[in-house]
Amino acid sequence: MMDIMVFAGLKEKIGGTHITLDIKNEPTVKELKETVYRQYPALEGDVFQVACNESFVKDTHILSKTDEVALIPPVSGG
Numbered sequence: 001m002m003d004i005m006v007f008a009g010l011k012e013k014i015g016g017t018h019i020t021l022d023i024k025n026e027p028t029v030k031e032l033k034e035t036v037y038r039q040y041p042a043l044e045g046d047v048f049q050v051a052c053n054e055s056f057v058k059d060t061h062i063l064s065k066t067d068e069v070a071l072i073p074p075v076s077g078g
Helices: 006-012 029-039
Strands: 002-006 018-021 047-054 055-057 070-072
Touching: 002 006, 002 029, 018 029, 029 047
Parallel strands: 002 070
Antiparallel strands: 002 018, 047 055, 047 070
16 A cells, blocks of 8 residues: 555545555556556546655656655646
């Protein structure tokens, strides 16, 4: 299991600040995203970045269950 923080519009779509995924031990970010879309269909098509231990990471990054992981949608403002 992996506990993941969600922010902004993603949080509103799932109705909470965290999601828990049943995921293999060390998924890549790409595999994590695929699992998110599969387990939370309300997020299908949404664009977000993945942060691991407070740094944005690429799709090839391998995640550990001990990492602090967050899904962060694009931010706009002025």
